[in-house]
Amino acid sequence: MKPYLKALTSILTILSLASLISNFFEIGLNGVIADVVKYYRAVSYEIFSLKGLIEVNRALVDLWAISFIGAAAYAKSPNINDSRLISRLNLSAFEIYHRIAVFVIFGLSLLGITVIYSALNPFTYVDDIHEQPLDLFKDSAKNLGVISLALLIFFAFNAYAPSL
Numbered sequence: 001m002k003p004y005l006k007a008l009t010s011i012l013t014i015l016s017l018a019s020l021i022s023n024f025f026e027i028g029l030n031g032v033i034a035d036v037v038k039y040y041r042a043v044s045y046e047i048f049s050l051k052g053l054i055e056v057n058r059a060l061v062d063l064w065a066i067s068f069i070g071a072a073a074y075a076k077s078p079n080i081n082d083s084r085l086i087s088r089l090n091l092s093a094f095e096i097y098h099r100i101a102v103f104v105i106f107g108l109s110l111l112g113i114t115v116i117y118s119a120l121n122p123f124t125y126v127d128d129i130h131e132q133p134l135d136l137f138k139d140s141a142k143n144l145g146v147i148s149l150a151l152l153i154f155f156a157f158n159a160y161a162p163s164l
Helices: 003-024 031-048 058-076 092-108 112-120 140-160
Strands: 123-125 134-136
Touching (some): 031 058, 031 140, 058 092, 092 112
16 A cells, blocks of 8 residues: 555544544543544545435444445455455456445445454465465554554543643
């Protein structure tokens, strides 16, 4: 993944999780942090409510944002057409449509969260089709650690930093 996309997805994941956690546990936010999360909430709500056409729960918006980030990571992975579930199908002619369908279905159904959750238990599988073992979700655990550390810093800064 390109470095700027990796940074952007990490920032969006951190903001989504921070918003979700602060709503769920009713944690007050101060100063600049409150403004950043407020702006994130306004933008994400506009996107997921289709510019106000439908009423969407705030927690669902945060979960959808996280799910679409996970879905995008999965849809962008190079081995998506080599997974066991569809390895026998010849989807090479429909690769872009398959990736778009995976992105939309995983994102809306919240299955994209499982992609992020699976980073806790990255796995490798070997089968008869491939000569080399497939490492799925490579580097995911490291990214999850960075996001977790950033969340801790986010809330620590919110609690102990002077109001700006």
